[in-house]
Amino acid sequence: MVLASGVLVPTAQATVVPTRQADALVGNPVEKVTIAFERTTATKCPVTFKIHGYFEGLPAGPQLVRYRLVGTEKWKSVKVPASHGEVFHAVLGTFNWDETTEQTSVQVEIGQPDGLTSNVLHYFKCGSPSSGETFGATAEKITLTPSGGPLVELVADAYLDAVQAVSGAEVALVSRYGFRTDLDEGPVTYEELWATQPAGLAVDVNAMTGAQLKELLAYRNPSGWVLTPSSSLRYTVENGTVAEITLNGVPVTDTQVIKIAANYILMGGWQGFPQWTGSTSVYHGGPDDRGALASYIVNNSPVRAPQGDRVTIR
Incomplete structure (x- = not known):
């Protein structure tokens, strides 16, 4: 795999740490690191994307945190200022992938004794994984019902998780349209992911008022489906209108503005x-x-x- 990488750090220029300096670093200053994906090109492949890093548990005072992409040897570092707060954010790298790129995932390792690693981010538009590769596992069968059910709720949670850190999205909405099959219990293969969501659509975020959201959620398409939300949202449709709706357990008002993740095809009315x-x-x-x-x-x-109970229809 070829990565064209230029490190962009808002607070300081990231640098390569010399071996002696790296060896002198001791202790585990980072308790948790989370990374997030940001596509910066309109094209899906070739794609240029940034990796955002979020560091938690840092001790007081300025820090020098080493990191590298899992599977590479080159360590880089980010300078954390004294006033870093509870979570310090920096852009750890900008990468270019095209159809020749073999790798489909990114993960970051922190240069400290416990070998702390981040979450893993996958991107498939520039190439499919090798045959037989799996992606975690399900503890039980996750069913697809005529209206969506548990599987579509799981996908809504995945949408929100993918874009929340960078965009501030509060909820995700997913249509039952295009889903093909359940996810069986056990290891999840790429073939199962493909069968579940064959379109491979990009996830975007738009904002609308509570009143606009209620109007959208009250709509039933020709198949009788309504939209499925992430776990942050619950709503009840009664006599063609939204009778109850809560965001993170709090009733939604008509005037509040809510950031909503969805695929761009759904947003476009298709x-x-x-x-x-x-x-x-x-x-x-x-x-x-x-x-x-x-x-x-x-x-x-x-x-x-x-x-499978986030939406109630009466």
């Missing part, structure tokens, strides 16, 4: 639901939906089935 007219674009840097689902399963493996 999955049997209305176009998101009047919404505002927030973020167009998410991964493809199969990559989002693979990342979510890998990082939460073994995954259990959601309850």
Whole structure:
């Protein structure tokens, strides 16, 4: 794999740490590191993307944190200022992938004695994994029902997880349209991911008011489906209107503005639901939906089935 990499760090220029300096670093200053994907090109392949890093548990004062991509030998570093707060954020690298790129995932290792690693991010638009490769596992069968059910709820959670850190998205919405089959219990193969979501659509984020969201959620497409939300949202449709709706357990008001993740086809009105007219674009840097689902399963493996009860229709 060839990575064209230029490290972009808002607070300081990242540098390569000399061996003696690296050897002198002791202790485990980072308790947790999370990375997030941001696509910066309109094309899905070739793609240029940034890797955002979020460091937690740093002790007080300035720090020098070493990191490298898993599978590479070259260590780099990021300078953390004294006023870093509870979570320090920096862009760890900008990469170019094309159809010649063999790798489909990115993970970061921290240069400290415990060998701390981040979550794994997958992206499939520039190439498919090797035959037989698996992506985490399910603890039980995750079923696809006529209206969506547990499988579509799982995908909604994966959408939100993929873009939340960078975009500030609060909820994800997914249509039952295009889904083909359940996810069986056990290791998840790429063939299963492909069968689950054959379109491979990018995940974007738009903002709309609570009133606009209620109107969208009240709509039933010609097949009788409504939209399936991530776990942060629950709603009830009664007599063609949204009678109850909560975001993170709090009732949604008509005037509040909510950032919502979805694939761009759904937003455009091409999955049997209305176009998101009047919404505002927030973020167009998410991964493809199969990559989002693979990342979510890998990082939460073994995954259990959601309850399939986020939407009530009376």
